[in-house]
Amino acid sequence: MKRRPDGGTTTEGSLPFGVEEDAALPPSLANHQHGHRERLRERFAEAGSDALADYELLELLLFRTIPRRDTKPLAKALLQRFGSLAEVLNAPEARLREVSGMGEATALDFRIVRAVNERAMRSAIRQREVLSSWSAVIDYCNAAMAHQTREQFRILFLDKKNALIADEVQHTGTVDHTPVYPREVVRRALELSASALILVHNHPSGDPTPSRADIEMTRTVAETAKALGIAVHDHVIIGTSGHTSMKGLKLF
Secondary structure (H helix, E strand, C coil), rough: EEEEEECCCCCCCCCCCCCCCCCCCHHHHHHHHHHHHHHHHHHHHHHHHHHHHHHHHHHHHCCCCCCCCEEEEEEEEHHHHHHHHHHHHHHHHHHHHHCCCCCCCHHHHHHHHHHHHHHHHHHHEEEEEEHHHHHHHHHHHHHHHHCCCEEEEEEEEECCCCCEEEEEEEEECCCCCCCHHHHHHHHHHCCCCEEEEEEEEEEECCCCCCHHHHHHHHHHHHHHHHHCCCEEEEEEECCCCCCCCCCCCCCC
């Protein structure tokens, strides 16, 4: 028996932890597949991601956990099922596993890629003057929230120089509603000694158009915060089809 990285054990000759079980190919096909993988890696190394189609980038990722099987059909099946590379990488694990050939280790790899991307984008805006890095803020919020299947209400807490001091999801609701309590928002801002806020929430429908409830809630939060010397710079609504700035629309 061998001990795995997760503390479990595996028998001699079994696949390493994190590698999917797949059928061995006949020698001729195995050689062809090996050559295909090497050529794909070389194209990526020499010319970058722009030289590869979306399904080929997915293949590169699938190589990690599927060592022998031809991964092109699976990559194309994933794109056909979910519609785009972004939708594939952000799909819930349970839905990914519905696609034939997707195993637990591969679904976990996708989740890791998603987490690394989100963390990198968050680090790009931390301790920077947020209002002068607005595109990075929007990119981060899109990465974190655009593909969520339930509404999330997130707050970016800023200091006197408008640098990010905290990023917190306050509530997660249903597919079309999440409760927001203005007093809780302001209380948390005071706890963090925040001078300003950016409110963010997503619309799982994909349409970032603010509802009447969104507008009324934002006005209430802004008025409550203003009474205590805390500014609400914006309320951004994130959808898969884009984003809306409620401040830009002069809705509060």
